[in-house]
Amino acid sequence: MNKTVSGAEEAIHDIKDGMTLMLGGFGMSGLPEKCIAALVKKGVKNLTCISNNAGVDDFGIGLMLKQRQVKKMISSYVGENAEFERQLLTGELEVELIPQGTLATRCMAAGYGMPAIFTPAGIGTEVAIGKEIRNFNGKDYLMELAFDADFAIVKAWKGDTMGNLVFRGTSRNFNAVMAMAGKITVAEVEELVEPGELDPNFIHTPGIYVHRIFQGENYEKRIEQRTVRKRT
Amino acid sequence: MLDKEGIAKRIAKEIKDGYYVNLGIGIPTLVANYIPENIDVVLQSENGLLGMGPFPYEGEEDPDLINAGKQTITMLPGSAIFDSAMSFGMIRAKKVNLTILGAMEVSENGDIANWKIPGKMVKGMGGAMDLVASAENIIVAMQHVNKAGESKLLPQCTLPLTGINCVKKIVTELAVLDVLPEGGFKLLERAPGVSVEEIKKATAGKLIVEGEIPEMTV
Numbered sequence: 077m078n079k080t081v082s083g084a085e086e087a088i089h090d091i092k093d094g095m096t097l098m099l100g101g102f103g104m105s106g107l108p109e110k111c112i113a114a115l116v117k118k119g120v121k122n123l124t125c126i127s128n129n130a131g132v133d134d135f136g137i138g139l140m141l142k143q144r145q146v147k148k149m150i151s152s153y154v155g156e157n158a159e160f161e162r163q164l165l166t167g168e169l170e171v172e173l174i175p176q177g178t179l180a181t182r183c184m185a186a187g188y189g190m191p192a193i194f195t196p197a198g199i200g201t202e203v204a205i206g207k208e209i210r211n212f213n214g215k216d217y218l219m220e221l222a223f224d225a226d227f228a229i230v231k232a233w234k235g236d237t238m239g240n241l242v243f244r245g246t247s248r249n250f251n252a253v254m255a256m257a258g259k260i261t262v263a264e265v266e267e268l269v270e271p272g273e274l275d276p277n278f279i280h281t282p283g284i285y286v287h288r289i290f291q292g293e294n295y296e297k298r299i300e301q302r303t304v305r306k307r308t
Numbered sequence: 309m310l311d312k313e314g315i316a317k318r319i320a321k322e323i324k325d326g327y328y329v330n331l332g333i334g335i336p337t338l339v340a341n342y343i344p345e346n347i348d349v350v351l352q353s354e355n356g357l358l359g360m361g362p363f364p365y366e367g368e369e370d371p372d373l374i375n376a377g378k379q380t381i382t383m384l385p386g387s388a389i390f391d392s393a394m395s396f397g398m399i400r401a402k403k404v405n406l407t408i409l410g411a412m413e414v415s416e417n418g419d420i421a422n423w424k425i426p427g428k429m430v431k432g433m434g435g436a437m438d439l440v441a442s443a444e445n446i447i448v449a450m451q452h453v454n455k456a457g458e459s460k461l462l463p464q465c466t467l468p469l470t471g472i473n474c475v476k477k478i479v480t481e482l483a484v485l486d487v488l489p490e491g492g493f494k495l496l497e498r499a500p501g502v503s504v505e506e507i508k509k510a511t512a513g514k515l516i517v518e519g520e521i522p523e524m525t526v
Contacts, residue, residue, distance in 0.1 A: 106372070196441035246372065
């Protein structure tokens, strides 16, 4: 079962205007750089993007925002991004801010085939407005629905041609949960290997969840907050 | 009166041997520097790491290794990495023993506001709403009054809430206070050189002062 495609352009060729996309990564860590670049080049518009963050001005989803390809962002933290702020203030961009755990768990629910989850996050806040509240064992929980995304686009460290994925460090973040949650999941990897080369005991995402895979070249892997300590 | 480092030092004394701890951005991050060496503590970073270590040496930064504040970090021996859903799973399931975070306002019934100021650009709540809704033990690290000189310890929060009835303890530059289940800020300790009167003046919510209030040791 070979899921290899030639590259980012082929992997995203059937993404159309108005679709809903999940994009993995936390800050700049684990961003599907190659697919974002291909989406910018393709110029698809009116996208709804589910992603923890919205990139910075010149990297990540920020590049798609610059081209005004995004109609709506669903995120937990949108950080420092001047173009994002401008579009939000002028009403060009719609933003739905949701708690980070809710975001992750709504992805997880989609990947586990569950229509909804119950979480205490947001009880008593504006996040709860209009949502069903259920009480279990004396505590209130919000009902939150599983995401329904046309495509999930993730970045892994290694993958094999059957779509099995291994992530590195904290770049696993939303990538592993979103990989399970797309109707079509596209994985870009730093190193694509043959079946059998990855140890089955250490696969993070089984290939059944992944529909298309390719190896990206020359990853930029930017650092957002470079913090170091002095050698003593 | 304490500076930011002093607040962090005092909070570090609340951390017990065997705790898994989540540290928020700002003063809470500084707490890591003052955890006593004779206790075993594991730091959780909600982007998917248990066992967070200090910042890397220059030249050893790894873009695949960051904390929830997007800073480059290191891992200690025995670390474990997981995805974002599992990360908030362990928070929701109360496996994380202590959450330390900053706040703009705390009310006398333990409500917290720390993510949004109406009229200002909103960046988002990140993981704060998940943490405060689930953690059993929440300590807030903050200044007692805001830049306009107004108390941040209030009868009721005025800003949009992050969570309700959740804050258990507050450490400010002036004092250590418990938030009582029945409501009210119970004064436990004074910062060095700070009088009970000064704390009363800086606290808009119900302040409970019983007996002699000791000066804290940091």
